[in-house]
Structures are given as C-alpha cells and as structure tokens.
Amino acid sequence: MDFSFSEKDEQFRMKVRDFFENEYPREIVEKMASGASPAKADYQTSERAMAAKGWLAVNWPKADGGTGWTANEKYIFDEELERAGALNVVPMGLLYVGPVIYTFGTDEQKKRFLPGILDSTTFWAQGYSEPGSGSDLASLQASAQRDGDDYIVNGTKIWTSLGQHADWIFCLLRTSHEEKKQEGISFLLIDMKTPGITVHPIITIDGxxxxxxxxxENVRVPAENRIGEEGKGWHYANYLLGHERTSYAHVAGKRKQLADIRSVAQARALLADPAFAAKLGTLETRLDALEITVLRTLSSVAEGGAPGNESSILKIIATELAQDITELGMEAYGLYALPTFPDAVAPGWTHNTALPAGAAPSVARYLGARAQSIYGGSNEIQKNIIAKRILGL
Known part of the structure; x- marks a missing residue:
C-alpha cells in the first residue's frame, strides 16, 4: 500500500497549515499549550473560526453543510489542527448527534437542529451512561413515558461530558420493556432549559x-423531538458509536506528545538509558501502526458514512496507546511532577527550579487518560464486539 499523499493533497495541507498559523485565534493555542481547561466561549470561538472558512463539519456530506472533502483531506485537516495545538471540535454535536440527525431525522428536524451545530451556537451533550448502565448500555433504565404529544422523562445520566455547557442533550431512554433489552429504547433530543433537569458536577482526578x-424529574419532552421510530434508538446509537470510537485516534496529537517527550528526554539525557529509549521507540512504532490503521479505515468509509464495527479496533489501539504515551511522559518529566515534595526527589532540587512548559499539561494528560479505556464503551466490551461482530466467534 502507498501511504504517501499526492501533490494536490500536499497543496491542501499548506493551505490548512496557513490557516492555523495565521488566521486561527492565537489565544486558544496558547491556552491549550498551558494545560488549562477550555471554557464554552473558547470552544465557540475556535469552531466559529473554522466555520467562517467552511471547515467545521469536516465529515458531513456537502449536501448537509459539510466540506465534501476526500478521506485524505479530512485526515490532513485533523493532522494540521493537532500539529498547530488548536482546540479539537466538541464531538457531541458535530461528530455524534449531527450525523444521526442528517441520516435518520426528518426534514423538519434537519432544518431545526443542524444550523445551530454548523455555526456553533448550540452546544450539545450526550446522555447515554447511567449509574447502573455503563458498558452494558442496553440495560439502561431512564424512562420516557408517552403522554399525549409528549414524553415524560425520569432518571439519571452520568459521565455527561461538558454537560454544564450544554444547550441540548441527546438521550437514549427506555420507552417500553421488551424481552430483548436492546429493544424498547428511543432516541430523544431534550432542551436543557426544560423544567426538571438538574446538572451535578463531577470533578475528576486531574482537578x-x-x-x-x-x-x-418529570421532564416533559415533545414527541416531535424523537429521532426515527420509537423503540429503535439502539440502532441509531450503534451508528453514532461508530463515529465516536473512530474519533479517538488523534494521531497528530500523539505524535506531538512523543516529540515533546523525546525533546525532554534528550535534555535530561534519558535516551542513554536503553530501557527508556526502547519504550519511546516502541511507542513511536505503535503510533505508526495506528496511523496506518486509521488511513485504512478512512479509505473504506464513504462520504458521511459510519465506520462500522471496525471502529472498535481503533478505539482499543488509540486509547491504550494514549495511556502508555502519557505514562512515559510522566517518566520523562520525572522530578518536575513533584515540585511540592522536595524530600521525595533527588538532591539539588529546589522550589526555584523552573518548570518546563510541558510539565503541567503532561501530568494533566496522564491523569485524564486513565479513563480513556473505559469511556465510549470499555475496551473489554470492544473486544467482545470484535469477536462477535467481526470474527463471528
């Protein structure tokens, strides 16, 4: 297989690189480099800059407001975005619910919901997991009972990413109890301003x-906000999860992290340690393999289509690699991770020792990456999907 890009693709790359270097908001790049958490306004500023170029809905069909780019162009765009240190798009609207709406929604739903995603005025959250239904999502119990032209929604969703910013949330809810637990689940879009909705923050280990x-609690949702048929939400959810699990690759971002680790390792003479050098080399090789797998997946997906069950392979490879890279990053920064524990570090360390710019973000990435093999469907579940749906075991 030839993985080189054509001259046309490379010209496209230079066009995208110029945008991120000269037109994209520099304050966003600087904030991301510091390791600080982006605010809602940061996401919207970033996305509107890309929307102004017509470059926001990279993976959408052109007819629905997308770019109409080739698989290579989409890959190059993501690569240059992460190379520049720009802020990734919020996936809940653009990568998850948007494709569900334009694929399974009515014309009225498309007109109502897609423009707000495309101009970054509507912020979405995902309501899937529940306190007792995580990887076994089909066991969910949050309910939506029909009451005339509405549904009455009761229950709890958890691990809701950026839910504190959300204007709308898309939820899987049980509308009936069937013998097979995957049945009787419906896909509803809910306005977060509706009375009866309470958001409780969860502060993670990275602070x-x-x-x-x-x-x-007795939240009234118009039935017209249901996507597709009642009881068919599991089908729409699997379509969405294919997009979600493919989105974890972040090859360029990982390559940037490894380059930073190599730079720090050289400065600290860590590459003289054969064990450390072997770990770094292995991670770089694994990243090359991930990139090839991503390119193979992209080449098999038609414009606007879903990646399918093969996305589970990417999810496992990408998240395990992310964890291992951040672990080596902690090893590379070493003493810099412990500035407040002088008794635990080597002689010569003082509080006046300057922290490298990447130290704090490296620690935050390490702590945050611990959950990557759990969310989006745990990696154990992904292995079951591969065994059953791909290998037919």
Missing part, C-alpha cells in the same frame, strides 16, 4: 470539571 450527572 477538572468536564463530567457531570444529569437528573431528569
């Missing part, structure tokens, strides 16, 4: 507020 629990 950040990105997750929440969302409680629904």
């Amino acid at each position: 950040k507020h990105a997750l929440n629990s969302v409680v629904f």
Whole structure:
C-alpha cells in the first residue's frame, strides 16, 4: 500500500497549515499549550473560526453543510489542527448527534437542529451512561413515558461530558420493556432549559470539571423531538458509536506528545538509558501502526458514512496507546511532577527550579487518560464486539 499523499493533497495541507498559523485565534493555542481547561466561549470561538472558512463539519456530506472533502483531506485537516495545538471540535454535536440527525431525522428536524451545530451556537451533550448502565448500555433504565404529544422523562445520566455547557442533550431512554433489552429504547433530543433537569458536577482526578450527572424529574419532552421510530434508538446509537470510537485516534496529537517527550528526554539525557529509549521507540512504532490503521479505515468509509464495527479496533489501539504515551511522559518529566515534595526527589532540587512548559499539561494528560479505556464503551466490551461482530466467534 502507498501511504504517501499526492501533490494536490500536499497543496491542501499548506493551505490548512496557513490557516492555523495565521488566521486561527492565537489565544486558544496558547491556552491549550498551558494545560488549562477550555471554557464554552473558547470552544465557540475556535469552531466559529473554522466555520467562517467552511471547515467545521469536516465529515458531513456537502449536501448537509459539510466540506465534501476526500478521506485524505479530512485526515490532513485533523493532522494540521493537532500539529498547530488548536482546540479539537466538541464531538457531541458535530461528530455524534449531527450525523444521526442528517441520516435518520426528518426534514423538519434537519432544518431545526443542524444550523445551530454548523455555526456553533448550540452546544450539545450526550446522555447515554447511567449509574447502573455503563458498558452494558442496553440495560439502561431512564424512562420516557408517552403522554399525549409528549414524553415524560425520569432518571439519571452520568459521565455527561461538558454537560454544564450544554444547550441540548441527546438521550437514549427506555420507552417500553421488551424481552430483548436492546429493544424498547428511543432516541430523544431534550432542551436543557426544560423544567426538571438538574446538572451535578463531577470533578475528576486531574482537578477538572468536564463530567457531570444529569437528573431528569418529570421532564416533559415533545414527541416531535424523537429521532426515527420509537423503540429503535439502539440502532441509531450503534451508528453514532461508530463515529465516536473512530474519533479517538488523534494521531497528530500523539505524535506531538512523543516529540515533546523525546525533546525532554534528550535534555535530561534519558535516551542513554536503553530501557527508556526502547519504550519511546516502541511507542513511536505503535503510533505508526495506528496511523496506518486509521488511513485504512478512512479509505473504506464513504462520504458521511459510519465506520462500522471496525471502529472498535481503533478505539482499543488509540486509547491504550494514549495511556502508555502519557505514562512515559510522566517518566520523562520525572522530578518536575513533584515540585511540592522536595524530600521525595533527588538532591539539588529546589522550589526555584523552573518548570518546563510541558510539565503541567503532561501530568494533566496522564491523569485524564486513565479513563480513556473505559469511556465510549470499555475496551473489554470492544473486544467482545470484535469477536462477535467481526470474527463471528
């Protein structure tokens, strides 16, 4: 297989690189480099800059407001975005619910919901997991009972990413109890301003507020906000999860992290240690393999289509690699991770020792990456999907 890009692709790359270097908001790049958490306004500023170029809905069909780019162009765009240190798009609207709406929604739903995603005026959250239904999502119990032209929603969703910023949330809810637990689940879009919704923050080990629990108490939702048929939500959810699990690759971002680790390792003479050098070399090789797998997946997906069950392979490879890279990053920064524990570090360390710019972000990435093999469907579940749906075991 030839993985080189054509001259046309490379010209496209230079055009994208010029945008991120000269037109994209520099304050966003600087904030991301510091390791600080982006605010809602940061996401919207970033996305509107890309929307102004017509470059926001990279993976959408052109007819629905997308770019109409080739698989290579989409890959190059993502690569240059992460190379520049720009802020990734919020996936809940653009990567997750948007494709569900333009694929399974009515014309009225498309007109109502897609423009707000395309101009970054509507912020979405995902209501899937529950306190007792994580990887076994089909066991969810949050309910939506039909009452005339409405549904009455009760229950709790948890691990709701950026739910504190959300204007709308898309939820999987049980509308009936069937013998097979995957049946009787419906896909509803809910306005977060509706009475009866309470958002509770969850502060993670890295000290950040990105997750929440969302409680629904007799929340009245118009039936016209249901996507597709009642009881068919599991089908739409699997379509969405294919997009979600493919989005974890972040090859360029990982390559940037490894380059930073190599730079720090050279400065600290860590590459003289054969064990450390072997770990770094192995991670670089694994990243090359991930990139090839991503390119193979992209080449098999038609414009606007879903990646399918093969996305589970990418999810496992990408998240395990992310964890291993951040672990080596902690090893590379070493003493810099412990500035407040002078008794635990080597002689010569003082509080006046300057921290490298990447130290704090490296620690935050390490702590945050611990959950990557759990969310989006745990990696154990992904292995079951591969065994059953791909290998037919």
